[in-house]
Amino acid sequence: MKPCLLYVLLLSVATACGNPPAPKPEGYLRIDLPDKHYRLFDSVAFPYRFECPVYASVAPDATSHNHEPYWLNIRLPEKATIHFSYKRIKNNFSELLDDTHNFVYRHVIKASAITETPIHNSEKKTYGMLYEISGEAASSVQFYATDSVRHFIRGALYFMEAPNYAYLAPVISYYTADIEHLIETLQWK
Numbered sequence: 001m002k003p004c005l006l007y008v009l010l011l012s013v014a015t016a017c018g019n020p021p022a023p024k025p026e027g028y029l030r031i032d033l034p035d036k037h038y039r040l041f042d043s044v045a046f047p048y049r050f051e052c053p054v055y056a057s058v059a060p061d062a063t064s065h066n067h068e069p070y071w072l073n074i075r076l077p078e079k080a081t082i083h084f085s086y087k088r089i090k091n092n093f094s095e096l097l098d099d100t101h102n103f104v105y106r107h108v109i110k111a112s113a114i115t116e117t118p119i120h121n122s123e124k125k126t127y128g129m130l131y132e133i134s135g136e137a138a139s140s141v142q143f144y145a146t147d148s149v150r151h152f153i154r155g156a157l158y159f160m161e162a163p164n165y166a167y168l169a170p171v172i173s174y175y176t177a178d179i180e181h182l183i184e185t186l187q188w189k
Helices: 003-016 093-109 165-185
Strands: 038-041 048-053 057-060 072-076 080-088 111-121 126-135 139-146 151-159
Touching: 038 165, 048 165, 080 165, 093 111, 093 126, 093 139, 093 151, 111 165, 126 165, 139 165, 151 165
Parallel strands: none
Antiparallel strands: 038 048, 057 072, 072 080, 080 151, 111 126, 126 139, 139 151
16 A cells, blocks of 8 residues: 555544534623723803723714703713713703603613613712613613703613623623712712
8 A cells, every 4th residue: 555545544443532513602802991990070050070991982962953061971981972962951851851761761672681770879969771682682771860940861771782781781780880979979060
């Protein structure tokens, strides 16, 4: 027998005894999130102040359909943005609450659960609700905060990519803590 043929025969026998090839499960990229540190957002032009992450950039919302002067976009790493809107209360408190409720519950079609956590800080006169939306919804965290008399803020966390709760869950949890910190440090002017 020729040595080349013997080599091919031995090689095919040795590799034929293994497991058949199987597809590998799809994986996700590793996400490295920065350490938590905060800075004060306090502009003379705004009727509120709060602490936001140092890794966030805060800018007025230039896309606001009414060019609202106190609306912000808080841009975060991992293609995330907290859209932050402000309204002055002028005999429209129940309308603002209804709008917020409608915005949150539009996600019920894709959400697997919506958890409501009340916000109550009588010292800073801040009250509201934090909504955590589980599942493949477009927005995973929303909230409103108000003093019930003059100020009303609504916020929503969005990612600039298709919802994928399994992949984004650690990032959502990380940014939810930032939103909670923002609400805890919110002060009215």
